Amino acid sequence: MDFDFETLAADDRYKLLTSTIVPRPIAWVTTRAKNGARNAAPFSFFNAMGKDPALLAVGIMTDGDGSMKDTARNILDTGEFVVNLVPRVAAEAMNLTSVDAPPNVDELALAELETVPSLKVNPERVAISPVSFECRLHTPLIFSNQLLAIGEVVQAHIADEAMLDPAKFYVDTAKLNLISRLHGRGLYGTAETAFQMQRPRAYDALEKEKARD
Template identity: 40%
Template structure:
C-alpha cells in the first residue's frame, strides 16, 4: 500500500505514526509552573538526542487551537524539568496523570504521588519512579502552522538510578522492567531479547 500523506487527515496521520513507530519509551515528566504548581504527565514522543553533552528530546502535542499543554508552557517558562521513567510498577499511576486536568490542578496531588526533591533543580522527582533525568531546557522548537507541537530538547544535568537497577555500569533491564507505548490504549513490556553484534567493515576494503 502506498499512502499519500497529503490526502490524510490529522487523526489518520496520528494513527499511522503511533502504529508504525513502536515501541516508544515513555517520559513521565514533572515540571513546575511560574505559580509553583507541580505538573506531571507522560509523553511517548520521547528519545535520546545526544550523548556528550547528554541530551534527551520530547515532543509535546498542543491542544485544540494551538494551545500549549501545561508541561511545555512550564518548561519554556522555568527552563527545567525531570524525566521520570515508566516501568511495570508505576505505569498505572503514569496513565492516571495523562487525564486532561485543568491548568492550576496538580496531577501529582490529585493522584497522590510522592514528590522527592531533585539534586539540581526546583522541579521535584516522582518517588514512584526509579530512574530520573534532571534536565535544563537547551532548545525549544515549535512544529506546524498553526502550531501543533512543542519539541523540547533538555540537557541532562544529573541522573538518579535506584541501586538495584545499576550493575557493573549497566542498567539491569529485567529488574528495571520498563514499559513502552504502542498504539491506541496499548502498552508493552520487554519480551524476548536477542543480540546482533555490529559488523566491522574489513580494513582492507577501506
C-alpha cells in the same frame, strides 16, 4: 500502500505514526509552573538524541482545543523539567496523570505519587521511577503550539538495585521493568520479548566479502 503526509489530515498522520513507530519509551515529565504549581504528564514522542551534550527530545502536542499543554508552557517558562521513566508497577499512576486536567490540578497529588527533590532543577522527581533525568531546556522548537523540547540532561538518577557495576556504569536494564507505548488505544508493552544480536565489525564484514569473492 503509500500515504502522502503532505495532504493527510493531522489525526490520520498520527494514527500511522503511532501504529508503526513502536515500541516508544515513555517520558513521564514533571514540571513546575512559574507560580510553583506542580504538573506531571506522560509523553511517548520521546527518546535520547545524543551524548555530548546529553540530549533528550520530548514531543508535546497541543490540547484538544489547540492550545499549548501545561507541560510545554511550564518548560518554556522555566527552562527546566524532569523525565522519569515508567516501571510496570507505576503504569496505573502514570495513566492517571494523563488526565485532561485544568492547570491548577496537581497530577502528582491526584495520583498519590511520592516525589523526591531534584538536585539541579526545581521540578521534583517521581519516587517510584527507577530512572529520572533532570533536564534544562537546550533548544525549543514550536510548531503551531506543538513543542519539541530538546533538553540537556544535567543529572541522572538510577535505582541502586538496577546498577550491575556503578564504576563501569553497567545497568541491569531488565530489572528496571520499564513499559513502552505500543499501537492502538491504551496499548502498552514491556521488554519481555527482547532478543540479542552482536553488532558486526567492519573488518569481519570485509573478510566475509573477500571470502565470497
